[in-house]
Amino acid sequence: MFNIQEAKRNGQTVLKLAGELTIYSASEAKTGLAKYSDKKSPQELDLSGIEEIDTAGVQVLLWAKREAAGRKRPITLVNHSAAVIDALDLLKVTSLFGDPILIVPSGK
Amino acid sequence: MDLDKAKQTFIIEAQELLGAMEEALLTVEGQADQAEAVNAMFRAVHTIKGSAGLFGLDGIVHFSHTVESVMDRVRSHQLSLSSALVSLVLECHDHLSQMIADLQGGDPEPPASREVGQGLVNRLLPFLEGKGVEAGSAAPVVSRQTSKVPESEQGSWHISARFGADVLRNGMDPLSFIRFLGTLGTIIHMAPFVDGLPGGEAFDPETCYYGFELDLETDADRQTIEDVFEFVREDSRIRIIPPHSKVEEYIQLIRDLPEEERLLGETLVAGGSITAKDLEECLQRQKQESYEGGSVQGRLLGTILIEDQAVPPPVVAAALDKQKKFQERQAHELKVVKVQADKLDKLVDLVGELVIAGATAKVLAGQTRDDRMMESTAIINNLVEAIRDTALGLRMVQIGETFNRFRRIVRDVSKELGKSIDLEIHGAETELDKSIVEKLSDPLMHIVRNSIDHGIEPLEIRKARGKPDAGTLSLNASHESGSILIEVSDDGGGLNRSKILAKAMERGLISAGSAPSDQEVCNLIFEPGFSTADSVSNLSGRGVGMDVVRRNIDELRGNIEIETEEGLGTNIRIRLPLTLAIIDGFRVGVNHASYVVPLDMVIECLDLGPFLESEENHLINLRGEVLPFLRLREVFRINEEPPQRERVVVVQYGETRAGLVVDKLLGEFQAVIKPLGGLFRQIRGIGGSTILGSGEVALILDVPQLVQLATEQKHAPLKRLPALPVIG
Numbered sequence: 001m002f003n004i005q006e007a008k009r010n011g012q013t014v015l016k017l018a019g020e021l022t023i024y025s026a027s028e029a030k031t032g033l034a035k036y037s038d039k040k041s042p043q044e045l046d047l048s049g050i051e052e053i054d055t056a057g058v059q060v061l062l063w064a065k066r067e068a069a070g071r072k073r074p075i076t077l078v079n080h081s082a083a084v085i086d087a088l089d090l091l092k093v094t095s096l097f098g099d100p101i102l103i104v105p106s107g108k
Numbered sequence: 109m110d111l112d113k114a115k116q117t118f119i120i121e122a123q124e125l126l127g128a129m130e131e132a133l134l135t136v137e138g139q140a141d142q143a144e145a146v147n148a149m150f151r152a153v154h155t156i157k158g159s160a161g162l163f164g165l166d167g168i169v170h171f172s173h174t175v176e177s178v179m180d181r182v183r184s185h186q187l188s189l190s191s192a193l194v195s196l197v198l199e200c201h202d203h204l205s206q207m208i209a210d211l212q213g214g215d216p217e218p219p220a221s222r223e224v225g226q227g228l229v230n231r232l233l234p235f236l237e238g239k240g241v242e243a244g245s246a247a248p249v250v251s252r253q254t255s256k257v258p259e260s261e262q263g264s265w266h267i268s269a270r271f272g273a274d275v276l277r278n279g280m281d282p283l284s285f286i287r288f289l290g291t292l293g294t295i296i297h298m299a300p301f302v303d304g305l306p307g308g309e310a311f312d313p314e315t316c317y318y319g320f321e322l323d324l325e326t327d328a329d330r331q332t333i334e335d336v337f338e339f340v341r342e343d344s345r346i347r348i349i350p351p352h353s354k355v356e357e358y359i360q361l362i363r364d365l366p367e368e369e370r371l372l373g374e375t376l377v378a379g380g381s382i383t384a385k386d387l388e389e390c391l392q393r394q395k396q397e398s399y400e401g402g403s404v405q406g407r408l409l410g411t412i413l414i415e416d417q418a419v420p421p422p423v424v425a426a427a428l429d430k431q432k433k434f435q436e437r438q439a440h441e442l443k444v445v446k447v448q449a450d451k452l453d454k455l456v457d458l459v460g461e462l463v464i465a466g467a468t469a470k471v472l473a474g475q476t477r478d479d480r481m482m483e484s485t486a487i488i489n490n491l492v493e494a495i496r497d498t499a500l501g502l503r504m505v506q507i508g509e510t511f512n513r514f515r516r517i518v519r520d521v522s523k524e525l526g527k528s529i530d531l532e533i534h535g536a537e538t539e540l541d542k543s544i545v546e547k548l549s550d551p552l553m554h555i556v557r558n559s560i561d562h563g564i565e566p567l568e569i570r571k572a573r574g575k576p577d578a579g580t581l582s583l584n585a586s587h588e589s590g591s592i593l594i595e596v597s598d599d600g601g602g603l604n605r606s607k608i609l610a611k612a613m614e615r616g617l618i619s620a621g622s623a624p625s626d627q628e629v630c631n632l633i634f635e636p637g638f639s640t641a642d643s644v645s646n647l648s649g650r651g652v653g654m655d656v657v658r659r660n661i662d663e664l665r666g667n668i669e670i671e672t673e674e675g676l677g678t679n680i681r682i683r684l685p686l687t688l689a690i691i692d693g694f695r696v697g698v699n700h701a702s703y704v705v706p707l708d709m710v711i712e713c714l715d716l717g718p719f720l721e722s723e724e725n726h727l728i729n730l731r732g733e734v735l736p737f738l739r740l741r742e743v744f745r746i747n748e749e750p751p752q753r754e755r756v757v758v759v760q761y762g763e764t765r766a767g768l769v770v771d772k773l774l775g776e777f778q779a780v781i782k783p784l785g786g787l788f789r790q791i792r793g794i795g796g797s798t799i800l801g802s803g804e805v806a807l808i809l810d811v812p813q814l815v816q817l818a819t820e821q822k823h824a825p826l827k828r829l830p831a832l833p834v835i836g
């Protein structure tokens with residue numbers, strides 16, 4: 001299950017992505033993110049709710065990041081979940097996003 | 109498949125391999141570069157093991173596995189090839205030969221053989237220590253591709269992956285590949301590749317745009333790494349480049365591959381430097397390119413592999429080298445056809461008949477006085493002659509193989525006697541008739557053993573005589589006017605004249621007080637039961653042997669002479685006819701009968717008159733050289749009146765010349781030698797018979813005996829030959 005929830009934080013649009021961002025939901029994610037490509041475009045993508053992510057999911061995130069950069073309205077990925085950190089690390093794409101990742105002690 | 113036939117092939121192959129192995133074993137000591145010989149031994153054992161496995165010959169497989177393991181350690185320089193090890197492996201070789209012989213005899217693995225085998229295996233085991241190989245539990249097939257390589261050879265593999273667009277859709281995830289690679293080893297460096305990811309609407313979230321370059325440090329082999337990508341290979345571009353240390357290893361592997369016809373790609377796959385998948389893909393690409401380029405052939409496979417970086421150039425070069433070597437070898441092998449000896453004999457027999465029939469046709473054609481007929485028979489005769497030479501040539505084998513057998517004997521015997529002996533072989537490429545070679549082996553063996561045992565002195569005596577510590581035994585073969593000369597010489601003590609004389613008198617072979625010539629003394633050792641050895645060893649000295657040697661040589665129509673110098677050495681010379689079946693002859697007439705002299709021995713023909721030196725002493729003067737002559741008329745007791753002009757045929761045997769006085773010179777003639785019946789064996793001067801074109805029988809003269817007779821008669825009154833029975 002994948003969903004996107006819009007939220008406001010400090011007057012900025014934050015999109016909270018949650019659930020499984022995988023090949024099965026990649027299309028949905030793309031469509032969902034594309035909706036925010038206009039003036040309402042968000043400044044942050046909150047990834048704390050991502051339980052599972054695969055290469056397709058990472059690609060969607062990368063696409064969104066690049067699209068936003070292209071529109072001169074950059075977005076920042078925040079609150080990476082463990083699954084996201086793991087995937088970005090394995091694919092060695094962390095630096096492509098350039099977003100600071102807060103490393104949460106694994107022991108919680 | 110006819111299993112019996114296949115087994116026969118295996119036996120022959122195994123025997124050949126064992127021959128090669130023995131030769132390698134005997135030459136390996138003292139060689140600076142032993143790699144070639146060691147490889148040869150390893151290959152022999154390895155191949156025998158493999159083939160034996162096919163036939164379920166567990167005994168041979170088991171035994172050869174242990175030997176192979178030891179050889180493998182030698183090959184990889186974990187073990188040095190000491191003299192003791194060579195001797196042990198030689199014993200193993202003998203045991204393997206025995207096992208093969210038992211197999212041929214239809215009784216594979218008699219219990220006694222198994223015991224010998226187990227004994228040898230037990231002695232081999234110490235050489236395997238530290239290797240951790242359970243030699244007792246033989247694994248019939250050792251996979252060349254080991255899944256683990258030694259720690260030291262680790263290096264980092266470079267993997268370049270560009271995944272196909274549909275990879276994600278097909279349920280595959282590059283993530284999991286990377287995760288799995290992580291379990292094989294350590295990813296020491298990795299760079300993602302996502303440049304292909306498009307912006308805007310063009311982005312298809314279900315298409316894979318991801319790729320990576322990574323360096324993986326692992327001890328897994330290529331196949332293992334490749335298997336990771338097994339399901340995505342089809343539409344992805346995966347390149348796996350081996351670490352540098354692997355390059356060496358691949359080259360080595362490729363060189364060590366068994367020699368077979370292989371395509372370049374196959375060689376690389378077998379060597380493990382590419383996998384079958386890589387090859388398939390490159391071949392596909394090659395096809396594709398040639399199609400697109402419209403050329404007949406696209407880039408060469410090697411080029412594609414190198415350019416696409418699948419294989420480092422040196423590896424391709426090694427594989428190509430291997431391919432070329434094999435092609436050369438195969439080209440050579442194709443030139444050799446194995447033929448059953450009896451088929452060859454049959455052919456030679458038939459050619460013999462053809463020669464006789466051809467001669468008859470020639471005579472008849474001559475009688476017709478029809479030019480065209482004569483011309484055509486002349487052509488046929490030329491062809492027959494060519495066929496004869498070729499057919500006889502087929503039976504010619506190099507004597508080298510026989511000589512090489514002595515390396516082993518010299519080695520074994522000299523070890524047993526505690527003497528150090530070098531064997532020198534010259535003229536191994538000299539060819540002679542196979543049947544002669546076979547019959548020569550035994551006499552040579554006796555002579556060689558005698559030389560080692562009695563000839564070459566023990567070390568102390570050699571030192572005292574100021575000779576080098578190691579004795580030298582040399583085997584020489586060469587051609588000499590129509591015969592072949594085989595010499596066995598040693599630098600030993602020589603024959604002891606006084607000792608032989610004393611022994612001969614004791615046995616009553618010569619009368620006391622007589623003064624025989626050196627040659628006569630030497631010949632005494634050929635008398636049956638003659639031995640001067642102070643002690644009887646199990647090698648020689650029983651006085652059985654030299655008489656057998658002479659008998660064997662006589663049977664071959666050859667002769668044997670000894671030249672010896674006390675304290676300096678002995679040289680034994682054996683002269684043998686080149687072939688036994690058909691000779692080029694020179695026909696001469698005495699009275700109404702024809703005789704044939706082997707043409708090779710004829711030097712020239714003269715009129716007797718002008719050259720006669722002394723009728724009384726039977727001497728002619730050939731331009732200053734005085735030669736003895738023999739009247740065949742007298743030798744064969746033909747009492748008719750001689751013609752006005754007598755002719756002399758000057759013949760040479762060995763280094764001696766003599767003249768044979770005849771009535772007529774009748775020209776060259778191809779003589780098919782027919783053996784004389786037992787009744788005529790004792791007649792000296794006659795070597796055989798042949799059939800002339802006219803159907804008449806002609807006798808072939810035994811020139812060596814006649815020359816000897818002529819020489820003897822120079823000193824003594826003519827000895828009459830026994831009366832010749834009438835033939836035909």
